[in-house]
Amino acid sequence: MRSLLIFARWEAVVLLGGFLGIVLWKMLTGDISLSYLLDGDIPDPSTPGGFTSDASAGRTQLLVVTMIVAGYYLLQVIENPRQFPQVPTEMVAALGGSHALYLGGKARALLSGRLKGLFK
Amino acid sequence: MAIDGNENAKERKFLIWFIVLVVLALAAAITVAKSISGDPITKLKLACAYGVLVLLFLFGVVVLAAIASGKINISELIEEETTGASTSRFQLLIFTFVIGISFALIVACECKFPEVPTNVLALLGVSASTYGVSKGITAGSNNGSGAPDTPATSTKTGTDQEK
Numbered sequence: 001m002r003s004l005l006i007f008a009r010w011e012a013v014v015l016l017g018g019f020l021g022i023v024l025w026k027m028l029t030g031d032i033s034l035s036y037l038l039d040g041d042i043p044d045p046s047t048p049g050g051f052t053s054d055a056s057a058g059r060t061q062l063l064v065v066t067m068i069v070a071g072y073y074l075l076q077v078i079e080n081p082r083q084f085p086q087v088p089t090e091m092v093a094a095l096g097g098s099h100a101l102y103l104g105g106k107a108r109a110l111l112s113g114r115l116k117g118l119f120k
Numbered sequence: 121m122a123i124d125g126n127e128n129a130k131e132r133k134f135l136i137w138f139i140v141l142v143v144l145a146l147a148a149a150i151t152v153a154k155s156i157s158g159d160p161i162t163k164l165k166l167a168c169a170y171g172v173l174v175l176l177f178l179f180g181v182v183v184l185a186a187i188a189s190g191k192i193n194i195s196e197l198i199e200e201e202t203t204g205a206s207t208s209r210f211q212l213l214i215f216t217f218v219i220g221i222s223f224a225l226i227v228a229c230e231c232k233f234p235e236v237p238t239n240v241l242a243l244l245g246v247s248a249s250t251y252g253v254s255k256g257i258t259a260g261s262n263n264g265s266g267a268p269d270t271p272a273t274s275t276k277t278g279t280d281q282e283k
Binding site: 004005007008009011012013014015016018019020022023026031032033034035036037038039053059062063066067069070073074077078081082083084085086087088089092095096099102103106107110111 | 166169170173176177180181184187188194195196197198199204205206207208210211213214215217218219220221222224225226227228229230231234235236237239240242243246247249250253254257258260261
């Protein structure tokens with residue numbers, strides 16, 4: 001029975017690690033493109049599409065907060081791999097706030113024209 | 121006609137691969153059943169468990185090999201419909217990997233299904249909801265103004281809509 005558990009453990013490690021490795025490798029080689037990851041849309045009536053793009057503070061803060069929370073979580077699991085870590089409520093709230101900020105900025109940029117049209 | 125022939129060849133190839141994997145899993149199960157001692161019920165249980173594990177592993181390896189060789193295309197994994205990576209997809213990918221890896225680690229250490237705290241569910245919920253809402257906003261903007269899904273042109277204007 002013990003060898004079955006060891007086999008199942010290694011199977012999970014190989015498959016999950018393999019998928020993670022392939023995704024990382026493809027990101028590094030450029031097969032999975034990360035270009036424009038931190039660029040947001042800006043309404044610009046002078047362009048044909050009505051939008052241009054520029055570096056976005058909302059996207060950048062979302063990425064930083066995501067990395068911090070994910071790193072903290074992973075470190076806690078590596079420290080004590082016997083149970084899921086207790087993530088502080090403040091941290092979840094901070095993550096929620098960060099995501100709300102990103103979504104608010106995106107909604108404002110993309111939907112403001114439509115909302116103005118509705119209220120005219 | 122040529123397309124039909126191509127499809128048939130693909131189906132035949134898939135069927136052959138499927139049979140090969142099932143036969144390999146059965147061979148593993150029979151080998152286990154022959155090599156261990158004990159009562160027949162225990163032997164049968166262990167043989168079935170090893171057979172299913174080997175089959176799952178082989179399916180996983182085939183999928184991984186197809187992804188690595190490019191037969192399964194994941195190049196647009198974090199992209200929206202037009203060119204440009206999506207932050208909401210990227211953060212969902214990060215959280216999915218982190219929680220998936222920790223789940224596998226905990227199951228491997230404890231050998232039982234772990235209790236999932238509410239905060240962890242909230243973490244994944246926030247991440248997945250952001251992706252969903254982001255898709256909704258993009259779809260809403262596309263229906264109305266014809267705005268791009270993600271940045272299509274990069275003209276550095278020095279301003280930022282989220283500042």
